[in-house]
Amino acid sequence: MSTAPLLQVNDLKKHFPIHGGFFGGVTAKVYAVDGISFDIAKGETLSLVGESGCGKSTVGKALLRLFPLTDGQVILGGTRIDDMPSSTLRPMRRRMQVVFQDPFSSLNPRMRVRDILAEPIRNFGLSNSSADLEARLVALMDKVRLPKDAINRWPHEFSGGQRQRIGIARALAGEPDLIICDEAVSALDVSVKAQIVNLLQDLQKELGLAMLFISHDLAIVEHMTHRVAVMYLGKIVEVAPRRSLFGAPKHPYTEALLSAVPQPTPGIQRQRVILKGDVPSPINPPKGCRFHTRCPYAFDRCRVEEPVLRPIADAMGEGHVSACHLHDRSAAENPLSGAKGAALLAVG
Amino acid sequence: MALLEVDALQTHFRTPDGINRAVDGVSFHVNAGETLAIVGESGCGKSVTAMSILRLIPEPPGKIAGAIRFNGKNLLEATDKEMRAIRGNEISMIFQEPMTSLNPVLTVGRQIGETLRLHQGLSAQAAEDRAVEMLNLVGIPEAKRRVREYPHQLSGGMRQRVMIAIALACNPKLLIADEPTTALDVTIQAQILDLMRDLKHRVGAAIVLITHDLGVVAEVAERVVVMYAGKKVEEAPVHALFNRPRHPYTQGLLGSVPKLGSSLTGEATRLAEIPGLVPSLKQKIPGCVFASRCPHATDLCTAIAPALEEKAPGHVAACHYALREGALAA
Amino acid sequence: MSTTTLPPGVNAAVPMQDIMPPVRARGGALGFLRRNPTIAIGGLLVLLMIFVAVFAPFLFTRDPTSLAPALRTREPSAQFWFGSDMLGRDIYSRVLYGARVSLTVGFAVAICASAIGLFIGLISGFIRVADSIIMRIMDGIMSIPSILLAIALMALTRGSVGNVILAITVAEVPRVARLVRGVVLSLREQPYVDAAVASGTRTPVIIIRHILPNTLAPMTVQATYICASAMITEAILSFIGAGTPPIIPSWGNIMAEGRALWQVKPYIVFFPALFLSITVLAVNLLGDGLRDALDPRMAKRL
Ligand SMILES: Nc1ncnc2c1ncn2[C@@H]1O[C@H](COP(=O)(O)OP(=O)(O)OP(=O)(O)O)[C@@H](O)[C@H]1O
Ligand SMILES: Nc1ncnc2c1ncn2[C@@H]1O[C@H](COP(=O)(O)OP(=O)(O)O)[C@@H](O)[C@H]1O
Ligand code: SF4
Ligand code: SF4
Ligand SMILES: [Mg+2]
Numbered sequence: 001m002s003t004a005p006l007l008q009v010n011d012l013k014k015h016f017p018i019h020g021g022f023f024g025g026v027t028a029k030v031y032a033v034d035g036i037s038f039d040i041a042k043g044e045t046l047s048l049v050g051e052s053g054c055g056k057s058t059v060g061k062a063l064l065r066l067f068p069l070t071d072g073q074v075i076l077g078g079t080r081i082d083d084m085p086s087s088t089l090r091p092m093r094r095r096m097q098v099v100f101q102d103p104f105s106s107l108n109p110r111m112r113v114r115d116i117l118a119e120p121i122r123n124f125g126l127s128n129s130s131a132d133l134e135a136r137l138v139a140l141m142d143k144v145r146l147p148k149d150a151i152n153r154w155p156h157e158f159s160g161g162q163r164q165r166i167g168i169a170r171a172l173a174g175e176p177d178l179i180i181c182d183e184a185v186s187a188l189d190v191s192v193k194a195q196i197v198n199l200l201q202d203l204q205k206e207l208g209l210a211m212l213f214i215s216h217d218l219a220i221v222e223h224m225t226h227r228v229a230v231m232y233l234g235k236i237v238e239v240a241p242r243r244s245l246f247g248a249p250k251h252p253y254t255e256a257l258l259s260a261v262p263q264p265t266p267g268i269q270r271q272r273v274i275l276k277g278d279v280p281s282p283i284n285p286p287k288g289c290r291f292h293t294r295c296p297y298a299f300d301r302c303r304v305e306e307p308v309l310r311p312i313a314d315a316m317g318e319g320h321v322s323a324c325h326l327h328d329r330s331a332a333e334n335p336l337s338g339a340k341g342a343a344l345l346a347v348g
Numbered sequence: 349m350a351l352l353e354v355d356a357l358q359t360h361f362r363t364p365d366g367i368n369r370a371v372d373g374v375s376f377h378v379n380a381g382e383t384l385a386i387v388g389e390s391g392c393g394k395s396v397t398a399m400s401i402l403r404l405i406p407e408p409p410g411k412i413a414g415a416i417r418f419n420g421k422n423l424l425e426a427t428d429k430e431m432r433a434i435r436g437n438e439i440s441m442i443f444q445e446p447m448t449s450l451n452p453v454l455t456v457g458r459q460i461g462e463t464l465r466l467h468q469g470l471s472a473q474a475a476e477d478r479a480v481e482m483l484n485l486v487g488i489p490e491a492k493r494r495v496r497e498y499p500h501q502l503s504g505g506m507r508q509r510v511m512i513a514i515a516l517a518c519n520p521k522l523l524i525a526d527e528p529t530t531a532l533d534v535t536i537q538a539q540i541l542d543l544m545r546d547l548k549h550r551v552g553a554a555i556v557l558i559t560h561d562l563g564v565v566a567e568v569a570e571r572v573v574v575m576y577a578g579k580k581v582e583e584a585p586v587h588a589l590f591n592r593p594r595h596p597y598t599q600g601l602l603g604s605v606p607k608l609g610s611s612l613t614g615e616a617t618r619l620a621e622i623p624g625l626v627p628s629l630k631q632k633i634p635g636c637v638f639a640s641r642c643p644h645a646t647d648l649c650t651a652i653a654p655a656l657e658e659k660a661p662g663h664v665a666a667c668h669y670a671l672r673e674g675a676l677a678a
Numbered sequence: 679m680s681t682t683t684l685p686p687g688v689n690a691a692v693p694m695q696d697i698m699p700p701v702r703a704r705g706g707a708l709g710f711l712r713r714n715p716t717i718a719i720g721g722l723l724v725l726l727m728i729f730v731a732v733f734a735p736f737l738f739t740r741d742p743t744s745l746a747p748a749l750r751t752r753e754p755s756a757q758f759w760f761g762s763d764m765l766g767r768d769i770y771s772r773v774l775y776g777a778r779v780s781l782t783v784g785f786a787v788a789i790c791a792s793a794i795g796l797f798i799g800l801i802s803g804f805i806r807v808a809d810s811i812i813m814r815i816m817d818g819i820m821s822i823p824s825i826l827l828a829i830a831l832m833a834l835t836r837g838s839v840g841n842v843i844l845a846i847t848v849a850e851v852p853r854v855a856r857l858v859r860g861v862v863l864s865l866r867e868q869p870y871v872d873a874a875v876a877s878g879t880r881t882p883v884i885i886i887r888h889i890l891p892n893t894l895a896p897m898t899v900q901a902t903y904i905c906a907s908a909m910i911t912e913a914i915l916s917f918i919g920a921g922t923p924p925i926i927p928s929w930g931n932i933m934a935e936g937r938a939l940w941q942v943k944p945y946i947v948f949f950p951a952l953f954l955s956i957t958v959l960a961v962n963l964l965g966d967g968l969r970d971a972l973d974p975r976m977a978k979r980l
C-alpha cells in the first residue's frame with residue numbers, strides 16, 4: 001500500500017531490570033517505556049516531548065535496537081525489525097540514523113572527522129571507489145555547511161555547534177529515510193541552537209527526511225514539527241498535529257506543560273496551571289491514570305481505571321488523540337473543551 | 349545609594365595558553381528589593397561575575413580588579429573574616445546544580461541551621477525550629493519530617509527549594525541566583541519561579557538572577573543586563589529590552605528563540621540566526637566585541653570599541669550605530 | 679587612540695588594561711614539560727635510571743661479582759664509592775647492575791600485566807556471561823595480598839628473573855582487568871558507541887576502533903603504578919630470598935646481604951634502598967603527571 005507509514009510502532013515496551021540483593025537477582029523493574037504506539041510518515045516530523053525521565057530517549061534507543069525490546073513491534077518500511085537477528089538488521093540500520101544531545105561525547109575523540117563520516121559509508125557499502133568515497137565526504141561537509149578542509153581535523157578542534165554539524169553529517173552519511181534527533185539542539189547555546197534548527201529544517205526539506213524529534217523544549221518543537229506526541233511516565237498521553245496541540249491541548253498534562261514554559265514577552269497575562277509535586281518514580285508508576293497524583297482535575301475514576309488514547313471530537317485538527325477520562329464528560333463539565341492554547345500561551 | 353554597585357569589574361584567569369579575560373570591565377548596580385537579570389550565552393562571564401561579587405574566585409589563577417560596593421563598602425578591600433560574615437548572611441547565593449552544592453552527609457535541617465547558628469548565634473533548638481519554618485516557607489510538605497532527611501532523599505525540585513531556604517534563612521539583603529532552574533524540568537521550573545516571585549514580595553530581598561533563558565528573564569526580572577564575551581553590551585528595563593532592543597546582539601538573541609504559539613499566529617517560519625562563533629576571551633579584541641558576528645559591522649566597529657551610551661532613559665547599549673532615538677542606522 | 683581622531687558623534691569605550699602580566703604560551707615539547715613539571719621530573723629520573731642500567735658495563739668501577747675477602751666491609755671511599763660488602767664486592771657496581779634487574783622486572787611486569795589485563799577486561803566488559811565468572815576469579819586473586827601470592831608462586835618454582843616477572847604479573851593482572859572492565863563499561867554507554875552501532879559497525883570493530891583506543895590513556899597511567907609496585911615486590915622477594923637468585927645482583931639481594939650488618943655498616947643497605955626509593959618515586963611521579971595530563975575531565979575543571 002502506498003500510504004503505509006515509514007515507521008510504525010505498536011505497543012512498544014522497554015522495562016529495565018534492577019539487580020539487587022546478594023545474588024544479584026532482579027528485585028524490581030523500571031517501566032521506562034510501557035506500551036506506546038505511533039507512526040511516522042515519509043518526510044514527516046513527529047516530536048516526542050515530556051519531562052526528564054519519562055522515557056523519550058529509551059524510545060529512541062529501542063527503535064534503533066541499541067538494546068533488545070521487552071515487547072512490541074517496530075515496522076520500518078513494511079518490514080518488522082524488532083525481532084530481526086542482528087546480521088539481517090545491520091543493512092536495515094542504514095535507513096534509520098541518530099543525532100545525540102551531547103556534542104562532546106557523541107564523537108569518538110580519537111577519530112578524525114574523515115573517519116567518523118566514512119564509517120557508515122563503508123559499513124553500508126555505499127561507495128565502490130576511493131574517489132567516490134571522497135566525493136561523498138565532501139558533499140556531506142557541504143550539506144552541513146562545514147568547510148571542506150575541516151575534514152582532516154579532530155573533534156576537539158571544533159566548537160559545540162560545529163560538532164553537532166559533524167554528528168548530523170554522520171547521520172546523513174548512510175542516506176537514511178528517518179533521523180532520530182535525541183535532544184539534538186538542547187545542549188547548544190541560544191544563538192548556535194538557531195543555526196542547527198535551521199540546518200535540520202533545510203536538510204529535511206532538501207532530502208525529504210522523516211524525523212523523530214525528541215525534545216523537552218516546547219517552543220523549538222512547535223517551530224520544527226508536524227505532529228507532537230506527549231509522553232508521561234512511559235506512556236503517550238496525547239498525539240496531535242502541531243496547531244491542534246498548541247492551540248487546543250486536550251490532556252491536562254499537556255495543558256500544564258504548555259502553561260509552564262516561560263515566554264519571552266514581559267508582562268503578558270496568561271492562564272497558569274502549576275502542577276504540585278514531582279514526577280513519580282517509573283519503578284512504581286501510579287495505578288489508574290499515571291498522572292492522577294499531580295492532575296488538577298483528577299476524580300475517583302482516575303485512581304482506578306487507566307484511560308486509553310481515543311480520538312477527540314472537538315479538536316482543532318484531525319488525528320488528535322488523548323488519554324483522559326474527562327473526555328467522557330460533557331463539554332460543559334470538561335475544563336479542556338474548546339481552544340485553550342491561546343490563553344495558556346497568551347497569543348493572538 | 350544602590351544596594352550593590354559593581355564598577356569596572358575585571359576578573360581574569362591565568363591559563364597555560366594565555367590570560368582568560370572572563371569579565372572585562374563590567375559595571376551595573378542593584379537597588380534594594382529589585383530583581384536584576386544577567387543574561388548571555390555560556391562562557392560570557394555570568395557566573396564569574398557572581399562569584400566575584402562574593403569573592404569566591406580562586407586567586408590564583410584568578411585576579412579581580414575594579415570595585416564592588418555593597419552598602420557603600422568595597423568588598424574587594426574587605427578582609428576574609430568580613431567576607432565570611434557577609435556571605436550567606438547579607439548576600440547569599442543559589443547555584444545551578446542543587447545536588448553538588450548541598451552537603452550529602454548532613455541533614456537538610458542541619459544545613460539550614462548551620463548558617464543561622466554561625467551568623468545569628470541561635471541555639472541548636474532555635475535553629476531547628478527556624479529550619480522547619482524555612483522549609484514551610486519554601487513550600488516543602490511535611491517540613492517536620494523533611495528536616496531530618498538527607499539531600500539524596502529529596503527530588504531535584506525539592507533540593508532547589510532547600511537551597512533557597514538556606515539562602516533565605518538569614519534574611520539576606522541580596523540573593524544571587526546562578527541559573528537556579530536550568531537543571532530542572534519545566535513544570536518544576538514553573539514551581540520554583542513562582543516561589544521566587546512570591547518570596548520576593550514576602551522577604552523583600554534584592555535578587556540578581558543569572559540565566560540564559562530569555563523566557564525566565566521576561567517573567568521575573570525588572571531590569572536586565574546583557575553580557576557578551578566578558579562585557580556588558582546592553583542594559584535596560586525589561587519591557588524596553590524586549591520591545592525595543594538596541595544592541596544588535598540582543599536583537600539577534602531575541603530573534604533566535606522561537607515563541608510558543610508561533611503556529612497559531614503564523615509568525616516567521618525560519619529563525620534568525622547569529623552567524624559564527626563567540627570569540628576567544630584569550631585574545632584582546634581592539635574594537636567592538638560583537639564585530640565578528642554583527643550584521644551591521646563596519647571598519648569603525650573593528651577599530652574602535654563603542655562606549656556604553658544612554659540611548660533612552662535607563663537604556664544603555666554599547667554600539668556605534670544604535671541610535672539614541674529611532675531605529676538602527678544600517 | 680586619542681579622542682581627537684574619532685569621527686564626530688562616536689564615543690570610544692575606556693580601554694581596559696590587563697590586570698596580570700601576560701602569559702607566555704609555549705607550544706611544543708618544552709611547553710608541555712613546563713606545564714607538567716611532575717612528568718618532567720619523574721621522566722628525567724626514570725631516564726636517568728634507564729641510562730644507568732643500560733650503561734652499567736661502562737660505568738662500573740669493579741666487577742660486581744668479583745670477591746675480595748681482604749677488602750671486606752669497607753666504608754665508602756675513592757676505591758669503593760659506596761663501600762664494599764661482606765665478601766668485598768663493590769656496592770657501587772652492584773647497585774648499577776641491580777638497576778637492570780629492577781627496571782627489567784618493573785617494565786616487563788607492567789607490559790605483561792597490562793596486555794593480559796586489557797584482554798581479560800575487554801572480554802569481561804563486552805560478554806555478560808563471561809563477566810560474572812571472570813570477575814569472581816579476579817576478586818578471588820585480589821583477596822590474597824599480592825606479595826603473599828607472589829611468594830607462594832615463587833615457592834613453586836626455581837628462582838629466576840623470568841619467574842619473578844611471571845609471579846608478580848599474575849598478582850597484578852586482576853587490578854588491570856578491573857580497571858579496563860570499568861572503563862569499557864562506561865565507554866559502551868558513550869553516545870558515539872551507540873552511533874557506531876546504529877551505523878552498522880560490527881562488534882569486533884567497535885571494540886578495536888571505538889573502545890580500545892580510549893582505554894589506552896587510563897591503561898598507561900595504571901601501567902606506571904604497576905611498574906613501581908612490581909619493583910618494590912621484586913625487592914621484597916629478593917630480600918627474603920624468594921626472588922632473583924643471589925648470584926645476580928639486585929637491589930633486594932644487596933639489601934638482604936647487608937641486613938645482618940645494618941647497624942654497624944648501614945651504607946650496604948642504604949645505597950640500594952636509596953636507588954629503589956628514587957626509582958619508585960620517579961615512576962609514581964610520572965604516573966601522577968600522566969594522569970593529570972591525560973584525564974581531560976581534571977584538566978577541564980582547572
Ligand atoms: N539502562 C537503564 N537501566 C535502568 N534504567 C534505565 C536505563 N536507561 C533508562 N532508564 C530509566 O528509564 C527511564 C526513562 O529514561 P529516558 O532516558 O528514556 O528518559 P528521557 O525521557 O529521555 O529523559 P531526559 O529528558 O532526561 O533525557 C528513567 O527513569 C531512567 O532512569
Ligand atoms: N577557575 C577558572 N579558571 C580559569 N578560567 C575560568 C575559571 N572559571 C571560569 N573560567 C572561564 O571564564 C569564562 C566565563 O565563565 P562563566 O562565568 O562560568 O560563564 P557563564 O556565563 O556561562 O556563567 C569561561 O571562559 C570560563 O572558562
Ligand atoms: S484521567 Fe483523570 S487524572 Fe488522568 S489526566 Fe484525565 S483527569 Fe487527570
Ligand atoms: S558597534 Fe558595530 S559591530 Fe558592534 S554591535 Fe554596533 S554595529 Fe555591531
Ligand atoms: Mg533523554
Ligand SMILES: [Mg+2]
Nearest residue numbers: 394395526527
Ligand atoms: Mg554559568
